[in-house]
Amino acid sequence: MRIMTYAEALREAMRNELKKDPRVFIMGEDVGRFGGCFGVTGNLVEEFGEDRxxxxxxxxxxxxxxxxxxxxxxxxxxxxxxFIDFVTVAMDQLVNQAAKMRYxxxxxxxxxxxxxxxEGGGIQAAAQHSQCLEAWLTHVPGIKVVYPSEPKDALGLLISSIRDDNPVAFIEHKMLYSVKGEVPDENEPIPLGLAEVKRPGKNATVIATGYMVAKALKAADQLAKEGIEIEVVDPRTLFPLDKDTIYGSIKKTHKAVIVTEEAKRGGWGGELAAQIAEEIFDYLDAQIVRIGALNTPIPFAKNLEDYVIPSEVDIINQVKSIL
Amino acid sequence: MNLSQELLASMYRKMMKIRKFEQRVSELFAQGMVPGFVHLYIGEEATAVGVCENLKDTDYITSTHRGHGHLIAKGGELKYMMAELFGRKTGYCKGKGGSMHIADAKIGILGANGIVGAGLPISVGSGLSARMRGTDQVTVCFFGDGASNQGTFHEAMNMASIWRLPVIFVCENNLYGISMRQDRHQAIADISDRAQAYGFPGITVDGNDVLAVYEVAHEAVKRAREGAGPTLIECKTYRWRGHFEGDPTTYRAKEELEEWMAKDPIPRFARYLEENGYASRKELEEIERSVESEVQQAIDFAEKSDLPDEADAVTDVYSDLVEEGRAR
Known part of the structure; x- marks a missing residue:
């Protein structure tokens, strides 16, 4: 095992593919000499040159x-x-071109x-640099949407995404870039469309994405002290979705709590809730609970930002509300 | 320019092919045989042909909603085009795309496009790809005067310029962005003037003169292949039909249309070929008849072709996934 930050793992995935396949190249604003706005591409330009x-x-x-x-x-x-917020400016190319051309x-x-x-809040970047817009992308047939929550997944999923023959929207959470984690010694791909149970439990299933996985795990520690064991499931790929793992967990716990950082209204979490209700309603012993950001732009002041974005306290309270 | 008889005949044949194809599509649309939106290229044939005769099969084009002419000029097959317009499974896109979305990757057609100005950034990408793969392929990006007001125009021109990419931007100025005449939608007369702002050559040419277009495109393609970067070519031309079939064209004067119809690029080229001894009237008439029969064969092929299978509605969204169908 190696220890890497999420950002280093992403860079390692790109380095691996740049080395392996001459067709791979990186492009974007300040990804070269500057090393990326969040330092993700780092020194790749020195290794692979300004063309690639x-x-x-x-x-x-x-x-x-x-x-x-x-x-x-x-x-x-x-x-x-x-920033995912700037995808608004590129939306025609992604939605009307990339997603549709094959079809x-x-x-x-x-x-x-x-x-x-x-994407994501937490750094007081305010309304135009903090959004979570995955629902816009999962809504469009023709794009795969991937969202790792820890370094090993960042590495394996980015390798798979680069090798995939379809357009992949690869979402990263800004608060995770400096988070360290264990990563396998070999740079192996993780297949898209495979969820992972991040913590087993029996009392409720908490499906969380991105940075919310870490918050759900913290909430799980707190709840465990009170004898409540939640199972934390990270879909890792928002589309294609690993329903087998998610539904398998719900069929065991009979409770479903969905935690995403997106504004709750019209979010990807709502789509998941609808699918659960349509397909495995009979297994549920309580209403499905969605936890998301409040339906406001992300505010600047720290206390306001913390109030708008879901916290582990919200997860703890909501889990308890259906037990 | 000294062009071979063979090349001149090929140019004439392709212009005639576009004209006849489009005329029949117009009729078929009126009869209800061709559904959806159809944007015809009649009157602009010299532009697509003059440009594309400079290209190899391995070169790329990006096209527009008014794309039939570009596709034919780049070597697209009439029968697969017609079948696609009919919405049949034998069409270029298996009936999933229709008139505005025909592509043929094997001959470098990166797609007609229903979004005005969307092909511009895509042409930057194919230009970049050719450069990175070390080939001498060029990309021709067709777009209209309307698209020259989109943000993509600016972004693509600038990017192609700083990277000196092998892209030839061909603006078909047909005088109208849907209903809006050029003098209402922009404050300049020559769109080629804008090239100066990006640091590469811009040139305006009579888009109804196939030889003039050929010559200007020849130079631009040569520059691109040699690594000298992009060129913006503005071809002044005119669409005889409305923006789409069924457009009442109340926004333009009959006299204007008549004036441009008198500048029809096809008889003009025919006169040149005859007067200079490149072809006899009889030979030109033979070309016309053979093209008419080719178009008829394409229609027969389309009419005889099956509709797509409903099960195919959920394939081709992804390379490796089939979306859920519906039980009926």
Whole structure:
């Protein structure tokens, strides 16, 4: 085992693929000489040169479009959009082009491309640099959406995403970049569409994504002191979704709590709740509970930001409410 | 320029092919045989052909909602195009795309596109890819005067410029962005002027003169292949039909249409070929008849083709997943 931060694990995944496959290249704003806004690409430019770790102008739509054009013609680009909030500017290329080209063209074109999208609050970056927008992407058929919550998953899932022949929106949480964790010695891919039980339990299933996994695990420690064992399940890939693992857990605990950092209204968590209700309603002993951010823009002041974003206290309270 | 008889004949044949294809599509649309939205290229044939005759099969194009002409000029097969317009499983896209979404990756057609200006950034990517793979492939990015007002125009021009990519931006200025005449949608007369802002050459050419277009594109393609970077070519032309079939075109004067129809690029090129002894009237008429029969064969092929299987509605969303279907 090695110890790596989440950011180092992402960099290691990119390094691994850059070494292995000449078709892979990185592009984005300040990913080269500057090493990435959050330092994720780091020194890759020194190792692989400015052609393959390519700084771009501040042009999100052209970054996404260039990734599409390159992917359609034999390359495997890994594009970075500095904050997921800026994906708004690239949305036509992702939604109307990347997601649809294979289908519209009857399978005629393949787009093996990854768009890395740092998201989430917690650093007082306020309303335009803190959002969680995964629901916008999972809503669009034709994109896979991946969201690791710890370093080993970041490494394995990014390797798989780069090797995937479809457009992959790869979401990263900013608060996780400096988090350390154990990572296997070998750079092995983790298949997309495979959830992981992060902590086994029997009283309730808590399905959490991104940084909320860490909060759910903290909540689990607290609840355990009171004799309540929650099972924490991380889907890791938001689409395709590993329903077997999630449903398997709910069929055991008969309770489902969904924790995501997105604004609760219209979120991916709501979609998951609907699927659970439609497909395994009979196994539930209580209503499904969703925990998300309040339906406001993310505020700047620390106390307000903490109030709007879900905390472990919210998870503890909500779990208890259905026991 | 000294062009071979063979090349000139090929250009004439392709222009005629586009014209005949589009005329029949117009009729078929009116008869209800071709559904959906159809945007015809009639009147603009010299532009697509003049540009694409400079390309190899391995070169790329990005196209637009008005894409039939580009596809034919790049070598697209009429029968697969027509079948796609009919929504049949034998079409280029198995009936899933229709008129605005035809692609043929094997001959570098990266897709017609229903979003105005969306092909511009994609052409930057194929240009970048060719550069990184070390090939001499070029990309031609077709777009209209309307698209020149999209943000993608600026982003793509700038990116192609700083990386000196092998991309030729071909603006088909057909004078209208849907209903809005150019003098209402932008304050400049020549869109090629904008190239100066990106630091590469921009040139305006008579888009109804196939030889003039060929010559300008030839130089731009040469520059691109040699690593000298992009060029913006503005082809001034005119669409005879409305923005889409069924458009009443109340926004333009009949006299304007008549003036442009008198500048029809096809008889103009025919006159040149005859007057300079490259082809006889009889030979040109033979080309026309053979093209008519090819278009008829394409229609027959489309009409005889099966509708797509409903099960195929949920394939091709991903390379490795099939979406859930519905029981009926």
């Amino acid at each position: 770790v390519r700084d771009t102008p501040i042009s999100e739509e052209a970054i996404a479009g260039a990734a599409i054009g390159a992917a359609a013609t034999g390359m495997r680009p890994v594009a970075e959009i500095m 519209m063209f009857g399978g005629n074109i393949s787009l093996p491309m990854v768009v890395r999208l740092p």
